[in-house]
Amino acid sequence: xxxxxxxxxxxxxxxxxxxxxxxxxxxxxxxxxxxxxxxxxxxxxxxxxxxxxxxxxxxxxxxxxxxxxxxxxxxxxxxxxxxxxxxxxxxxxxxxxxxxxxxxxxxxxxxxxxxxxxxxxxxxxxxxxxxxxxxxxxxxxxxxxxxxxxxxxxxxxxxxxxxxxxxxxxxxxxxxxxxxxxxxxxxxxxxxxxxxxxxxxxxxxxxxxxxxxxxxxxxxxx
Amino acid sequence: xxxxxxxxxxxxxxxxxxxxxxxxxxxxxxxxxxxxxxxxxxxxxxxxxxxxxxxxxxxxxxxxxxxxxxxxxxxxxxxxxxxxxxxxxxxxxxxxxxxxxxxxxxxxxxxxxxxxxxxxxxxxxxxxxxxxxxxxxxxxxxxxxxxxxxxxxxxxxxxxxxxxxxxxxxxxxxxxxxxxxxxxxxxxxxxxxxxxxxxxxxxxxxxxxxxxxxxxxxxxxxxxxxxxxxxxxxxxxxxxxxxxxxxxxxxxxxxxxxxxxxx
Numbered sequence: 001x002x003x004x005x006x007x008x009x010x011x012x013x014x015x016x017x018x019x020x021x022x023x024x025x026x027x028x029x030x031x032x033x034x035x036x037x038x039x040x041x042x043x044x045x046x047x048x049x050x051x052x053x054x055x056x057x058x059x060x061x062x063x064x065x066x067x068x069x070x071x072x073x074x075x076x077x078x079x080x081x082x083x084x085x086x087x088x089x090x091x092x093x094x095x096x097x098x099x100x101x102x103x104x105x106x107x108x109x110x111x112x113x114x115x116x117x118x119x120x121x122x123x124x125x126x127x128x129x130x131x132x133x134x135x136x137x138x139x140x141x142x143x144x145x146x147x148x149x150x151x152x153x154x155x156x157x158x159x160x161x162x163x164x165x166x167x168x169x170x171x172x173x174x175x176x177x178x179x180x181x182x183x184x185x186x187x188x189x190x191x192x193x194x195x196x197x198x199x200x201x202x203x204x205x206x207x208x209x210x211x212x213x214x215x216x217x218x219x220x221x222x
Numbered sequence: 223x224x225x226x227x228x229x230x231x232x233x234x235x236x237x238x239x240x241x242x243x244x245x246x247x248x249x250x251x252x253x254x255x256x257x258x259x260x261x262x263x264x265x266x267x268x269x270x271x272x273x274x275x276x277x278x279x280x281x282x283x284x285x286x287x288x289x290x291x292x293x294x295x296x297x298x299x300x301x302x303x304x305x306x307x308x309x310x311x312x313x314x315x316x317x318x319x320x321x322x323x324x325x326x327x328x329x330x331x332x333x334x335x336x337x338x339x340x341x342x343x344x345x346x347x348x349x350x351x352x353x354x355x356x357x358x359x360x361x362x363x364x365x366x367x368x369x370x371x372x373x374x375x376x377x378x379x380x381x382x383x384x385x386x387x388x389x390x391x392x393x394x395x396x397x398x399x400x401x402x403x404x405x406x407x408x409x410x411x412x413x414x415x416x417x418x419x420x421x422x423x424x425x426x427x428x429x430x431x432x433x434x435x436x437x438x439x440x441x442x443x444x445x446x447x448x449x450x451x452x453x454x455x456x457x458x459x460x461x462x463x464x465x466x467x468x469x470x471x472x473x474x475x476x477x478x479x480x481x482x483x484x485x
Contacts, residue, residue, distance in 0.1 A: 046375030065478035068373070069287040072294050072480065155371060156308045156450045156485040157301050168369065168377050 348395020
């Protein structure tokens with residue numbers, strides 16, 4: 001009995017992705033699909049670029065009013081989840097632990113390695129510099145997306161926010177660019193996760209146990 | 223429904239709550255099925271896990287979307303600051319003529335005959351005598367140069383003038399504590415706004431654009447011009463104003479667009 005207990009991993013070992021992170025990740029994924037799909041339909045009613053219309057088949061909501069209803073439902077899921085995630089990242093120290101440091105020379109070195117397919121993925125619990133830069137970038141884009149969204153929704157009550165983007169159309173353009181960056185990230189992120197499937201599995205199961213330096217290592221040394 | 227004897231609580235209103243709204247809407251209240259809302263909420267929860275699958279119970283999803291839209295009405299009423307003014311602009315920035323939009327094309331606009339036109343008043347209004355165009359035109363004017371923002375996403379700066387709506391409502395003895403002000407138009411369009419917006423200092427009954435009488439496609443002889451609502455909340459060719467505590471809806475609102483739609 002003692003033997004077993006010594007070698008078994010501690011029952012409450014900290015995972016690479018704690019349950020809270022996994023729930024917030026997949027909630028965010030669903031809310032992003034809702035926001036992008038309905039946003040495309042809303043965009044179609046008054047396009048910013050004459051050459052760009054999103055086919056109805058890849059939009060959400062049916063008609064404009066349905067798309068708006070979806071967008072203003074997804075808004076709550078997305079914003080509250082993002083708020084929870086940012087607070088979690090700051091309070092638990094996950095942001096500093098996983099995303100820092102990130103120096104330009106590391107990003108350049110890791111980008112080169114990645115392009116030569118020489119970037120190691122043996123330890124998926126430690127993000128490389130490219131991952132760190134992309135994750136920091138996308139978190140900032142999501143926060144700005146909330147701000148430009150509020151600037152479009154409430155250009156009188158939150159006119160100070162709208163003024164940050166010059167005017168109403170400026171806020172619309174910023175919201176569109178934010179969407180484009182999110183879609184770009186989504187494509188890269190999904191492609192890379194599929195290339196290294198254990199990262200995808202980790203976001204479902206929690207991944208390997210990690211010693212994050214916050215808890216004393218188990219006495220067994222396991 | 224039995225009404226209990228009021229207890230002497232300091233939080234209890236001095237006057238009994240007006241039951242007329244409840245009576246008018248009793249049928250609707252009886253139709254609201256809490257089970258249906260719960261079922262809808264569950265369907266929506268399941269839907270988030272089944273993206274890509276067919277939504278079989280469309281009605282349930284619709285009812286959740288409507289419920290969230292109503293919740294958003296409440297949030298927007300909370301965010302609305304009655305003292306916050308919309309940004310104003312200079313005459314040089316004004317678009318002439320303004321951009322047309324309605325539920326039909328501009329060549330289908332039926333001009334209103336100003337000689338026979340009347341503004342009817344109804345609901346919680348003291349003086350319900352109708353107004354002629356000449357009487358409206360004789361009222362003091364207020365000018366606004368504000369941004370018109372359409373729910374579709376376009377906008378322009380417009381220069382509107384006409385009587386201030388708050389002063390007009392005071393003048394006709396409207397109940398300013400009522401919840402809604404409903405506007406009906408000559409083209410069967412309608413829209414309603416919350417009283418807080420009706421009383422906002424930048425809400426007017428516009429009769430002029432760029433200092434000239436509004437032209438036919440833009441609402442001659444009378445239209446609403448709020449500075450704190452999306453374009454579709456500003457009906458043109460107004461023929462009647464009703465002050466009410468019963469939710470009156472509107473043309474686009476009844477078709478799923480958010481009712482408050484405040485800027």
